[in-house]
Amino acid sequence: MSDVDKTAVTQAETASGKPRKRGCVGHCTRFWWAYLIVIVVVVVVVVPVVLLVGVPKIAQQKLDDAELTLDGLVAVDTQTQNLTMSINSTIKTDGSVHADIDAFPGAMYLEDYEPHTPFATLNFPTTTADAHQTVNVTQFLPIENVEALTRYNTWLLSNETLRVTVEGDTHVHVRGIPRAYPVTFKKTLTMNGLRGLEGTVVRPTWVALQNDTMGNNFRANVSIPNASLVAFELGNVTFYNYLLGKEVGTVYIDNLTLRPGMNEYTMRATINNADVIEALGQKPYCENGGVIPFQIRGKSVVNHGQPLPYFADALSAHNQTVDIPIGAAIKTHLNVTIPCGGLGHKRALELF
Numbered sequence: 084m085s086d087v088d089k090t091a092v093t094q095a096e097t098a099s100g101k102p103r104k105r106g107c108v109g110h111c112t113r114f115w116w117a118y119l120i121v122i123v124v125v126v127v128v129v130v131p132v133v134l135l136v137g138v139p140k141i142a143q144q145k146l147d148d149a150e151l152t153l154d155g156l157v158a159v160d161t162q163t164q165n166l167t168m169s170i171n172s173t174i175k176t177d178g179s180v181h182a183d184i185d186a187f188p189g190a191m192y193l194e195d196y197e198p199h200t201p202f203a204t205l206n207f208p209t210t211t212a213d214a215h216q217t218v219n220v221t222q223f224l225p226i227e228n229v230e231a232l233t234r235y236n237t238w239l240l241s242n243e244t245l246r247v248t249v250e251g252d253t254h255v256h257v258r259g260i261p262r263a264y265p266v267t268f269k270k271t272l273t274m275n276g277l278r279g280l281e282g283t284v285v286r287p288t289w290v291a292l293q294n295d296t297m298g299n300n301f302r303a304n305v306s307i308p309n310a311s312l313v314a315f316e317l318g319n320v321t322f323y324n325y326l327l328g329k330e331v332g333t334v335y336i337d338n339l340t341l342r343p344g345m346n347e348y349t350m351r352a353t354i355n356n357a358d359v360i361e362a363l364g365q366k367p368y369c370e371n372g373g374v375i376p377f378q379i380r381g382k383s384v385v386n387h388g389q390p391l392p393y394f395a396d397a398l399s400a401h402n403q404t405v406d407i408p409i410g411a412a413i414k415t416h417l418n419v420t421i422p423c424g425g426l427g428h429k430r431a432l433e434l435f
């Protein structure tokens with residue numbers, strides 16, 4: 084207490100005519116109202132300000148500082164109107180706040196496409212603010228916006244990276260405080276895309292002049308790299324096949340599920356032989372051993388009878404160039420080498 088206060092207190096006591104023992108007993112009793120005001124101010128103003136503004140602010144701040152990492156994303160049982168999506172993720176915080184975060188629906192959308200439109204909404208479970216925790220969700224997902232899902236798949240297939248935001252409103256329970264505070268969970272992830280399936284390798288295993296019983300005249304082993312952490316069940320996929328800017332046939336890959344890493348499949352195709360033989364007679368293909376750049380582009384995706392436009396349209400947005408050593412395959416399987424300038428009319432007639 085300052086001297087001024089002491090003087091004031093003393094004078095007040097003297098003025099009352101009933102001087103009392105110094106210290107809190109007398110002082111506090113007499114000035115109970117002043118203490119009450121202080122207590123009331125603390126209880127009515129300060130505590131609520133801390134609880135209503137301070138704690139939620141800290142809770143939101145801590146949530147904003149938390150880091151969300153994607154460990155895996157899987158789409159299976161893909162049907163026209165729904166699919167099952169799983170996500171494995173990790174949330175890292177500094178662990179300084181002991182709190183529980185309520186379960187919440189997290190809308191997922193492309194950060195770099197406006198307007199932000201969710202392509203999926205996943206129900207994130209209750210989590211704690213522990214320093215490190217895994218959050219795995221598996222959920223049946225009705226497709227609410229096929230256009231948004233198609234755009235996400237298109238970006239996923241063609242881009243090197245893409246940013247996906249998970250956003251949802253929820254409540255946080257700070258341990259020791261009965262109130263629940265509203266917070267917004269909003270995290271943007273940068274995930275690897277599939278880069279247009281760049282690096283796909285096709286190794287012919289069979290070529291023929293006549294179609295087989297399935298209507299195909301070409302078979303190959305295909306290795307499709309998946310540079311991403313995502314896996315998805317496509318089913319039976321067909322591709323348009325172009326050669327030197329002209330459509331020359333259809334490629335089929337059956338029962339396709341793309342997973343992280345190298346995907347080994349067999350493919351079959353029906354290709355117009357005359358167009359291939361004509362190309363093989365041209366430079367540089369007649370000089371490089373018959374390695375021809377084909378373009379393939381998605382045509383249809385059908386899984387157990389269900390057309391999947393959200394994959395088909397994504398695959399059709401992009402031409403993928405694949406160099407196929409078809410000259411060597413023709414040599415092996417048909418015993419024909421096509422010279423520069425072509426086979427000549429007579430030989431071609433013999434062949435067909």
Ligand SMILES: *[C@@H]1O[C@H](CO)[C@@H](O)[C@H](O)[C@H]1NC(C)=O
Pocket residue numbers: 154155156157169170171219
């Ligand atoms: C999540 O992790 C489990 C266990 O490692 C694994 O079996 C599952 O395939 C993963 N799912 C995803 C979506 O990555």
Ligand SMILES: *[C@@H]1O[C@H](CO)[C@@H](O)[C@H](O)[C@H]1NC(C)=O
Pocket residue numbers: 162163164165389
């Ligand atoms: C999922 O969608 C398919 C059509 O694509 C429909 O036949 C099926 O009933 C749906 N499943 C559920 C559980 O709604």
Ligand SMILES: *[C@@H]1O[C@H](CO)[C@@H](O)[C@H](O)[C@H]1NC(C)=O
Pocket residue numbers: 154155171172217218219
């Ligand atoms: C969650 O997924 C991770 C892999 O990303 C796995 O190690 C962990 O075991 C999974 N946890 C549960 C509860 O499935």
Ligand SMILES: *[C@@H]1O[C@H](CO)[C@@H](O)[C@H](O)[C@H]1NC(C)=O
Pocket residue numbers: 195237238241242244245246
């Ligand atoms: C992703 O690819 C699409 C085209 O497929 C393009 O329009 C978009 O700008 C790309 N986004 C990013 C972030 O690279």
Ligand SMILES: *[C@@H]1O[C@H](CO)[C@@H](O)[C@H](O)[C@H]1NC(C)=O
Pocket residue numbers: 292293294298353
């Ligand atoms: C093989 O099938 C394709 C497509 O059905 C057809 O256009 C082509 O004429 C057939 N080729 C032969 C040699 O029968």
Ligand SMILES: *[C@@H]1O[C@H](CO)[C@@H](O)[C@H](O)[C@H]1NC(C)=O
Pocket residue numbers: 286287288304
């Ligand atoms: C194609 O794959 C089969 C089975 O994996 C293998 O036996 C064969 O050698 C492969 N052929 C080529 C040309 O890669």
Ligand SMILES: *[C@@H]1O[C@H](CO)[C@@H](O)[C@H](O)[C@H]1NC(C)=O
Pocket residue numbers: 325327328329378380399400401402
């Ligand atoms: C793919 O290539 C073919 C032939 O060169 C062309 O006709 C088609 O327009 C291209 N499509 C896309 C999406 O680039």
Ligand SMILES: *[C@@H]1O[C@H](CO)[C@@H](O)[C@H](O)[C@H]1NC(C)=O
Pocket residue numbers: 337338
């Ligand atoms: C695709 O799966 C079906 C069963 O669902 C099977 O009958 C068929 O042989 C498979 N095709 C290939 C090419 O693996």
Ligand SMILES: *[C@@H]1O[C@H](CO)[C@@H](O)[C@H](O)[C@H]1NC(C)=O
Pocket residue numbers: 318319337338339385386387388
């Ligand atoms: C792919 O087509 C084959 C033959 O038509 C069929 O037996 C198989 O079940 C189909 N696979 C899928 C995943 O739809």
Ligand SMILES: *[C@@H]1O[C@H](CO)[C@@H](O)[C@H](O)[C@H]1NC(C)=O
Pocket residue numbers: 418
């Ligand atoms: C391949 O064709 C050449 C002539 O073009 C012939 O001499 C040779 O015997 C044939 N080889 C086989 C295995 O048919």
Ligand SMILES: CC(=O)N[C@H]1CO[C@H](CO)[C@@H](O)[C@@H]1O
Pocket residue numbers: 282308309310311312343344345
């Ligand atoms: C070609 C390519 O980038 N392949 C990658 C596929 O994904 C795995 C990891 O999931 C990577 O190790 C490969 O390098």
